Each structure stands twice: as C-alpha cells, then as structure tokens.
Amino acid sequence: MNPTGQTALVTGANRGIGRQFVLELLDRGAAKVYATARHPDAIDVDDPRVIRLRLDLLDPDSVAAAAAAAQDVTVLVNNAGISTGAGLVTGDLAEVSRALDTHFWGTLGVIRAFAPVLGANGGGAIVNVLSALSWFVAPGAGAYSVAKAAEWSMTNAVRLELAAQHTVVQGVLLGSADTDMSAGYDGPKIDPRDVPRRSLDALAEGKIEVVVDDWTAMVKASLAGDPAPFYAQITAMLGA
Template sequence: MDIKGAVVLVTGANRGIGAEFVEQLKRRGAAKVYAAARDVGTIEADGVHPLELDVTSAGQIAAAAAAAGDVQVLINNAGISTGTPLVSGDEAMIRREMETNFYGPLLMTRAFAPVLGANGGGAIVNLVSALSWFTTPTGGAYAASKAATWMLTDSTRLELAAQGTHVVGVHMGLVDTDMVKGMDAPKIAPSELANAALDAIESGEAEVLGDDWARFIKSGLALEPMARYEQIFGALGA
C-alpha cells in the first residue's frame, strides 16, 4: 500500500524512533498522522493529531480505537527497557516490560484489527528487536518480551491475512535514541530505521532487518545454543 494519502497511528510518538516515524510519514505525504503518547504535551511535531494513549491501559486503547476509526496503518513502536535479569531481577520490572513490549502491541492489534479490516486491510508494523533472537545475562526481561512480540507478529500475520492486513516485523540492533545513549557501540539513525519500515509497508515485505547486527544475529539462529552464546559463556568462565 502507499503511505501517501494514508491515515497512520504511531504509538510512543513523542521521541526517538516514534518521533522519527511521524516526521517521515509527513514527508511521504500521509493524509493524517495520529501521534500517540502517554503525555500529549510531549509531542512536538506540527500538523499531527495528538492522542493520549498508554499502551498498558485497556481503557485508553479502547478509547483510541473509537476516536481513530479511520486508521489504515498501525505502528506499534512504544517500548521500554529496564535492564532486568529474569532470575534475580525485580518481578515487577519483568512484568512491566511484558505489559509494555508484548501486551501493548497485542492489545493494540486486537483493538485496531476491526478498524483496519473496515478500512480495506491496511498494515501493522511491530518494532521488535534483534534481541528477540539473542539475550544477555542482564537483559533477559527485555529479550523475553521481544521474543514474545516476534511470535505475536508471526501469529497475527497469519490471523489477519484473510482480511488483507499486512503485518511487518522490524528487527534491529542499536538505534541512536535515549534508550541506548550510554552505550559506546555502532548505532543506526532513527530515520534510517523508520524509512526501512515504511518501505516495507509499500513493498509488501514481511520483515525488516534494520542493520548488520540484526542480520548477523538472525543468521545464527540455526546454531546450537552453546555455539550461539559461546563468547558470553567464555566471558562468564563457564
């Protein structure tokens, strides 16, 4: 489908990748952009329709679906990373990541699937992560939530095929946003990732591998676990 003339809703639209999605949608001629955030006062983009939305709130999601009944593209971008391990970490933080990173896109998809179907099928974009395929000793909660979102993406792609809804999964390593500002490693620009995702909507691609790291991690999925995590085990002395 074409972005030009489309009506699009972006979650977590007030900063980082979400804010860049908004800018790129405007440049591509989207007819209307719903910029959703928990605090609409933090949305700085001009020419958009601010929408108060906490993706962990079923009530706010239902209200958003009722208010934005013309949406043709849903971009599930909102997400968090708490750096919480699964065994020793705070259970509340683990649940918080699952609520935001998995249940948020799930509930948004459930609420907006009928809207998209009524408007011709449209598309859903889920910002997943290469960490849906790889983890670290201190990042288990994030990786688990993103692994669940990967399967959410595959499952809803199958479930919504009959109504013509195109579902795109976006996997990437580090993106130059506040979430990873303290990390000294190669990062891609938010604009690069947003454009790759929008290109996938227009071309019909089902999956975006946004950088070399995402491509590298996916290439290792066929390896045995001990081989896939060989360097980490070595660093741990295991």
C-alpha cells in the same frame, strides 16, 4: 501499501524511533498521522496533519479511547516500549511483568483494538517495531529479550489471523539505534531515521519482515547454528 494518502497511528511518538516514523510518514505524503504517547503534550512535531492522542499501553481504557477516536486508521505502527533492565532469576519480578505487559500484552491490546478499524477500512497494515533481542539475550536484558521474543512470535501469529481481512503485518528488527532508550549503551548505534525508511520501503514492496542493520542480520544468521560459539562471541564483544 504506500503511505501517500494513508491515515497512520504511531505509538510512542514523542521521541526516538516513534517520532521518526511520524516524520517519515509525513514526508511520504500521509494524509493524517495520529501521534500517540502517554503524555501527548510532549510530541513536538509541528504539522497540521498531526493529531495528538493519549495512549498508554498499560491503560486499556486509553487504548480503547484512541481506537474510538481514530476510526480512519489504515496504518498502525506499534513502536512504544520500555527497557527495565530486569534479570529473570534475581531481578524484580514486577519489572519483568512490566516488560511483558508493555511489549506483549500492551501491543496485542492495541492490535486487538485497531484490527476491526483496519478491517473496516479495507485492511491496511500493522508495523511492529521489534529488536534483535527477539532472537538472543544479552547480559542485563533478560526481561526485555523475553518480552520482545514474545512480541515477535505474536507478530507472526496475528499476521496469519488478519490475512483474511487483507491486513499486512510487518515485523521490524534492529540492534541499537541512537535514541534516549539506548543512551547507556556504548556500542554501535544506527541512525533512528533508518528504521522507518527501511520499514516503509519494505511495506511498499509487501515485505513482512525487515532486518534493518548488519548486527541483526548476523544474529538471525546465527540461529541456524550451535548457540555456544555465538554466545561466546557475544560475551567477548560485550565484555561481559
């Protein structure tokens, strides 16, 4: 899947990694990019190939309307997300639910709406922007980690379900990028431009999972071992 000549749709395109996906797709010759957000007027990419659409993961009607308006999509980038900071035991359950409603149910809703569109256009590709927190939990990130873990597993499941219609489903995992969402995090951050670059390079090679940075590679490698030393290391690193 080469972006040149493709028609893409990116969720959460108003800032951060989503905005960088829009720019990278345009740089690589995409014919059209539907840039979506809850408030599409906030999308500031100035290019005649960009079409702004409203899409709110928590509003199924907006998802259905976006799918109806974008019947030529061949590449779907699920990037939109939130970070509520809610814990699971004593945190606000409404915020825990909002994390799951956004990252799992919302993203799945977008996939369900656009899978027939992609199938009708020959298959195409779905890119799900995930997180190293799909594979571990940091203090204060309980709800986010659970939601991202569910989204990671869902990514693997829909990949199998959509294989018959020749739709490639890619998971992209990273630690922290220098975006508004991570403004309160005082650790190492990657350039958000690296995320679409690595994702689209890998998509052109047919790779279904992309580990963007060394932090995420370390987390993935730890999964085969005893979690106790890993969490002791994480606690020391984060000063928790």
